[in-house]
Amino acid sequence: MKNHIQHITFFLVLIFTSVSQAQNIKITGTLVEQETAQPIPYATVAIFNNDTKKVITGTTTDDNGKFNVAVPNANIYFEVSFMGYKTKTINKFSVSNNKIDLGTVQLASDNQALDEVVVSGEVSKTTFKLDKRVFNVGKDISSTGVSALEVLNNVPSVNVNIEGEVTLRGSGGVQILINGKPSVLADQSSNALGTITADMIESIEVITNPSAKYEASGTSGILNIILKKEEKQGWNGSISANTGIPDNHSIGVSINRRTEKFNLFSQFGAGYRSLPRDTEANNFNKTSGKTIASIGEEFRNESFFNITLGTDYHLNEYNVFTLSGNFAYEIEDQPSETNFSSFTESNLDSRWIRKETTEATNPKWQYEFNWKKTFKNSKDHTFQLSALGSFFGKDQSSLFTDTTVEGENVDSNQRTATNFQQADYTLKADYVNPISKEYTLETGVQYVINDVGNDFEVENFVNGAYEIDEDLTNNFEWNQKVLGVYATGAYENDAWGVKVGLRVENTDLNTLLTNTNEANARNFTNLFPTLHTSYKLSENFSLQAGYSKRIFRPRLWDLNPFFNIRNNFNVRVGNPDLLPEFTHSYELTSIYKIGKASLSSSLYHRYTTDVVERVSTFDNDVTYTTPENIGTNATYGFETNGKYSPAKWLTFNGDFNFNYFDRKGTFEDQIFDFTGSQWSTRLGSKIGLPADIDLELNGNYRSGFETVQGKQSGFAFLDLGLRKKIFKGKIVANLGVRDVFASRIQERFVNQTTFSTYDYSLRGRFITFGISYGFGKGEAMTYSGRRR
Template sequence: MNNRVFIILLFFTATIWAQNKETLISGTLVEAETGQPIPYATIVLNDTNSKATISGAITNDNGTFEINTTADNFYIEISFIGFKTLQLRTFETIENRVSLGKVKLYQDSETLDEVVVRGEVSKTEFKLDKRVFNVGKDLSTAGASALEVLNNVPSVNVNIEGEISLRGTGGVQILINGKPSVLADESSNALGTITADMIQSIEVITNPSAKYEASGTSGILNIILKKEEKKGWNGSISLNTGIPDNHNVGVSLNRRTEKFNLFTQIGAGYRSLPRDNEAINRNLENNEVIFSEGENFRNETFFNITLGTDYHLNEYNVFTLSGNFAYEIEDQPSETNFRFFDGDNTLVSQWVRNETTDATNPKWQYEFNWKKQFKNNKDHTFQLSALGSFFGKDQSSLFEDTTIEGENVDSNQRTATNYQQADFTFKTDYTNPLTEEYSIETGAQYVINDVGNDFEVEDLVDGEYVINESLTNDFEWIQKVLGVYATLSYENDIWGVKGGLRIENTDLETLLANTNDGSSQNFTNFFPSFHTSYTISETFSLQAGYSKRIFRPRLRDLNPFFNIRNNFNIRTGNPELQPEFTNSYELTSIYKIGKASMSSSLYHRYTTDVVERVSTFIDNVNFSTPENIGTNSSIGFETNGKYSPTKWLTFTGDFNFNYFDRKGTFEDQVFDFNGNQWSTRLGTKLGLPADIDLEINGNYRSDFETVQGKQSGFAFLDLGMRKKILKGKIVANLGIRDIFASRIQENFVNQPTFETYNFGQRGRFFTFGLSYAFGKGEAISYSGRRR
């Protein structure tokens, strides 16, 4: 009896022990098509009989998972958005371990379609002084880069080479979370390290309010990033080649965790930029003519690295620290042929001018930013940022004139340039939504531009080089701009109004150190802005805005320095140049018709102290110098649209027409005239079978009258093709810029005593690139474009 009881107790003890024994289930989840790991997928254990959930886990950054369970009657269910759900009911248990190895998930297009149908599609909201494009899951789950997201924003176009335009115009300022950023630097494709699932929204600003600095751009695109949970790795390697020479390699990496977003990009390459030039100087008083034509190159070997991090201290505080360093080695050979004819059309002399130029250009940029959100409202924020940059150039040139026919003009010259530019921007912004309808913004910005350019010219005289004092100058330029602003806005679901005022003080000093000639300007200006909007429906909205803008002369406008590559056509600066001011009025309608989105604007701009280049003619030499000449009043119409009848076909277009009325005088010469100018761009993007995208863009810019002559119009066509391999893990790009080599710069000056003609052309460019992605997301291209 006792033995029988002992055996029964032993049986029950073993049974209970076996039931409490844990089983470990492990495996790695990968995409069936590419073999790439799938992070953050859901693994669930369900009871075989009741279907009830027993336990669960989520895959880590590498796609691996582990689950412990004491259950012995279960099946495994694996799911992730965009993929078919997988159930595993047959598996082997060895020593209380279930090792699944690599588990493959297959993409499910139907699931993605369901996501779109549920209303999580990217869409645009109309705000007072901007449009907000909210990124939906149709983009954020597709592994796209920030550039591809921008290409889905109405009025924005990104070509295959990554160049961004807004309403058909380049020169767009890119902000990250409302501030300048190393990530938005156009000298590399660092923006590509941001993937769509990191982006919350993109703000499109075409007529900036007083919050933004008053110096003008064609518009602002502000990319708002999410504060999110773990995002894992994102990386890409790119190889590119082209004709003329354009070869580079780049590596982009991004690592996002709960606390950190680490990003880096490293690139190196070689590029050659040829340019054909032609010029004619005709003296109408004695009928002498000088013809010149030639070709020059800018050959560059370059290296750059970008490194930075966002640190989320807590839910309300984010710090950003980043930097970029680049180094360029330049070689600029050129050859220009000259012919000089006298008044009887007799050849006096023919010679060739050869240039040999070498330069090194170090560049760096660094950024610090702190953004604080307050607990009462996510839109209640304070932001402090500092951005610094430096650019240097150490350049030497040798010019040799060799006579071919006629009078002897043999001569040699050499130049040396030491250029240094340092820029610093300090900025604070405070936004407080007082109520659901009322909001205030205030802040300040201080910008310092410090430039020095030491330019020396030497002539070969009796076998020795002697300084040419008339051409040598040491120019220093320091500009400091302090701006403060405040805005107040009211906005409900239907309409809103926003008013603001920005005050900027400009302190500008220039000095020609070799002659001790200097000038100083200090002026304070008020820049009001006013915006209102009225939303008629989800598909139609009206916006109206006014702002005052300023164009401050740039260094090349002020610096007397000139290049003597062609010493019969010399471009100089004007240290006495004044800024130009523009009052800008705009009425815009934004509407959607089916699958088409369009924006049309009527605008009026009135500009004073217009900066124009004026030619003067001395001893058959054409000097081109910027001057302030009168006013310009323009009235224009602009429309642009995007139409996608199917997922694989998109049409884009822009059209801009303006009529201008110029009034002004210069040195007793009256420049009163009127005219018009128009431009258009038409593009199509076609999704072909086998994951091939084709893009064709055609552009036309009309001719227009200038203060002394005429600027010719031109048309050009660009083509691009992209092939995705392994669901975008490998991307091949082919591009042809200016297919017909028709993009030209042609300028005529017609005056009573002289005429000049200038022509320039870059020619046709072919590019081919391969990019390979690792981690998550699609391949990110690195172009290594020039800053």
Template sequence: MNFPFKQLLSFIALFILAIFANAQGPSKTIISGKVIAEGSNQAVMFATVMVGNTITKKTIDGTTTSEDGTFKLSTALPDSFYLQISFIGFKTKTIENLNISNGRVNVGTIQLEQTANELDEVKVVAERSQTEFKLDKRVFNVGQDLSSTGASAVDVLNNVPSVDVNIEGQISLRGSQGVQILINGKPSILASDESNALGTITADMIEKIEVITNPSAKYDAEGTSGIINIVLKKEEKKGMNGSISVNTGIPDNHSVGISLNRRTEKFNLFTQLGAGYRSMPRDNEDVNLNYLNNSLIESEGTDYRNEMFYNITLGTDYHINDKNVITLSGNFAYEVEDQPSLTNFSSYENGLLVSQWYRDEKTEATNPKWQYELQYQREFKDNKEHTLLFSALGSFFGKDQSSEFENVTTFGDAVDPFQRTETAFSEANYTFKADYSKPINDEFSFETGAQYVITDVSNDYAVFDFVDNGFIPDSSLTNLFNYNQKVLGVYGTASYEKDKWGVKAGLRAENTDLSTLLTNTNESNSQDYTNLFPTLHVSYKLTETLSLQAGYSKRIYRPRLWDLNPFFNIRNNFSIRTGNPNLQPEFTDSYEVTSIFIQEKYSLNFGVFHRRTTEVIERISTFQDNVNIVTPMNVGTNQSTGLELNAKYNLSKKVTLQGDANYNFFKRIGDFEGTSFDFNGDQFNSKLTTKFKLKYNIDFEVTGNYRSQYKTVQSVVSQNVFMDLGIRKKIINGKAVISASVRDVFASRFQESVVNQEDFYIYSYGLRGRFITLGFSYGFGKGEAMEYSGSRRR
């Protein structure tokens, strides 16, 4: 798709210049001084220095002290102001009645008094909860998760409460796969269904993961079960900082990464470099049984996805002044795939073996992907929460893949076709977004904004059969499928907060314009629809330790490319997945009530939720000539009611327990081609993590998982129990960390399902197996190894 980039850049330039024209504030005063520890006279590094308004008590500006304890900041001051200095292990000190002389305030040397009581209290805070609960989301701090050592973002997600990643890498939230994945709060090619780019993000690149089960109108309405936002680290300490990490594992899982940051008064330059190799074997077993003629096809084998991957991220924050910041960043990743597989087939008729053969696959692919973003943020002088944000983001993912398939008969009649496929895939995304936030007073505020997202995809797939010593194209399987979607959204929210209670209401309107074209048959499909998505959140603080929250939102799940493309891949000729170009979007009304109880030694989060989904998309199996053809269909409605419990208990100073349990009961109503799919079912998932603090700065962690059996419209999915382990030791005064993890200790995390219909029976089994990883991380400059999450600029 040709996009008018010159016009876009001109528009951005005019937009920013127009704002800068009004960005000049009153004259500024330079405040300087030095902070030392009382008694030792040693400089206190990275202490927080805050300037406040004496009358309103609101923060005006702030900074942190440098390595020698000095600080300097330039800001506009009111007639009456004060200075507050604080740091871990010291009493907070407030300085008032300051005088301005020649545009400067020099407070000289400030001594901070140490306090053992506060230091002990800070030690507790520093070991912050693995999961933090906020008004409309839960925050999972990745740095505390030992079993994620050397893991990818997909593995980290599997340890987040209420989130599940199955063996195929499909991500679900509270049992639903209609979830939207964001990177740093925005759509990203790194989270695309068509790529494996989440695998290029390692755990030590992630600061936190936010789980938003009932998003406000500010967020995309996409994702029927909610939003998962992956926030990447960006070091912001002054000077040169960074860290390097090296990982190795079995099966092959080797990577090296480096993160660098250079911070000055005006610029924050950051980069991340990574490279690695991994092997992801998978054992498969399938059975297709035809009840009508008593014929049976069995298959078993192992396929691999071996990858070399490289990625680089570059970016800069330019602080034009204290109120205006421009960020320009880009990411490039490149994967080289090798996917060998060998599958053994056996054919039976009336219980007798008729033939046997194996199918040998050799697949190679290269996947370039890149992303770039320009962002401008302005903070208005009347209130730091009064902000304007404008961003333009573009991304691309490509795949150039070739495969060879050869059948070799070992028993019975010889049918040995030799086939070749070629795939040229490309996806381009453009997102333009503007957000404006304005506090009216201390209690009332509102937000508004708009977003325009363009997705343009092309999938060119060709199949060649080996005939008469040469390959000729198979026109019945060769196709070019084009997919184009444009989504325009506008929103507004208003919130009102008192001391004990608050309410936030919003409305989002989205227009979707979707078109698909199958060029070889000239089959086209278009959809154009506009929907309203209201949201409501209420919170009430019963006591200092007990709060209640309630929320409602309406969500949408739009069919993806592979849901719509009617053609299929020939990787396994007896198990085929194909799309449905007439598929309609799902709509979900989501309600939840949550209580949060926090005490000194334990915290408890208990919630009740209900979801009603219409036009539910389900994978329906049909059986033709012993071939299982799976196609997505809109099949009726689903009502799901669930209970969720998250708890953490500090058993002692050395042992902490954290548990997560989720139960939901669902009722399905629907039919397909005259067949009723009405049924009831339930599902239960639980997780328990035990953390131990051992001698010699060693941390040990054990996580057990249980997933119950559950039903879909046709299949029964088996229950699952598995365990992860992690251990970590800090060395070199905490600047370096040695870690090890074992995921799926007993190799019991399998995916097993059975479809048992009147005319056919289908059994499917898959297992990834045990993964062992050893990692080393070292932080240099003012950086820290592995656990540091960048502080906000003050």
């Protein structure tokens, strides 16, 4: 509290002291840590009058810990302070030639203050901006060694199902960005988000109504993942090792070196993990009375290696260049075994075992160049140019064998081979001009190229030899180019703000099945207006409102027409003829504080046309699930989330989301008009225990909901974690348990006139233990490598 009062007094004096006052004595010095002799930047040096004890003037240290200031006379004393260090008073010095050289001033760490900082900073929290919410990722214990998908699962408004599909307020079509730009690491179709670990994430921006500055993709909004980049001078870093059940073993190193001109950063990771999954399915033919039932276990075993290298070069205080690259290589082994049974009425026709052996190698790399120019008149007056390129490849082969155990002989073998390559390129320029204190203009352009080739082959074992199945073999080429231009204008004062914008996007999409020469080309241009406003009624209560128009362009895995034949009686296939969804989104949000609690609540409405739904059809006892455009969806929802800290050692946080939807549409002469609702809630707590141990509990519940052909069940699950700090936090040990009761079960029911189906999926319980060591100025970061 004493430091806060001194800082406030110091800044008031700076504002009201006349700049014309004579200042004749020059004061210089350098501030460093007592333990490491590393410079301390941005610390406060306050100068007091010896008689009145009031602040005369002051300054802050630069990046190298140096400071200089002038005073009118030598009847003074100094107080040097910085958060996490003991304040130092200097009242003995000498004056020579109107100069005071304090030399090297050492500050000792304030262990008590450091502990308080760590406690307050470890719980993830949400802050609010004019057009977005920012979820600052703390060191949540249950997130030890987990991927970005699991971190997203702890973000208010966001849900991630067992399949890794990300939804925002219960709706799909989420655009995921990395550091504000598209990235191969954010590609949901390749499960690439699993390559980003919790320890690499600084914050996640939840943008339910994005401004025109952002790409219009994502009908339910945007999630922007901001990655960490160490900014402390000198050598900093962390070494981590993790192990877990099922197999989840990794080592990781994060190193950073910052100087006045350069910031060099690197990360290295390697490991092995196994992802088991239990499955169950039933297909019932209501016409013939025949049932195909299956139960099995699948694995995805992965060995991985990755390296990230990058540098920021500060040409001067107005120009910064960033060049970075990442390379990762993964080796997959996917064994599975499924037991099938075929019944007619209650009579067993046949029972057999289908085994799969799949091997794959996945190289991926990404490179980025970024130039940011800051203009001299304002630090917020900027121009930024970036170029991003990425590649993801998969060379995969699979062998499927069917072995009859009982009844009718159904023995058969199949082989598949996949050669997949995806290249993405993004060019982006953004200009921000704060015309005045209240008015800001933003404009920019973005050009995105997605180029994909997927050569897929299926062979059947016939008469002692493998023969190509021409109906299931083809080469799919997908090329999409999107050009976007935007402009926004904003006015914001202390109480009220408004931001309007318009984005124009042209989409050029081409798909081609080369073996059968089936081509599909589309070219369309759309306008995407946005409007945001906020009003601060008091220090404890604010309102926000927003509108945006969004687009969901079908992704590769929605369009790709190839069959997944792991379970050849429950087949998923894409649809090259899918049209994009368009959504009009409206939102009203209140933000308020009540005592020790901070809360926000939102009312929202979304209206979507050409909704993409997964539709099941039935043919010869096989269920085919394909995405189709079916009608419209009007959603009305309420969401609230908040945080409450009744004591320093106890914090609660949670959120609740409810929405009602009205679906209208037809498919193949069948009417899909119905209404329904779904809701989810989450409650987390962090408890400080003796001996520097923390306990964390996070409980989740997601309700079931109706689909166009049936329903999906709800489920509840609990995560917990324990953390122990050693040597003042330089070493940290974590124990995390995801899905403690193995209750995160996904069930899908389809009930139609001629058939019904049931699908069950369970990932199970995951236990991880990690230990990490931070060196230099780095803290133990529990970095666990980058994983798929």
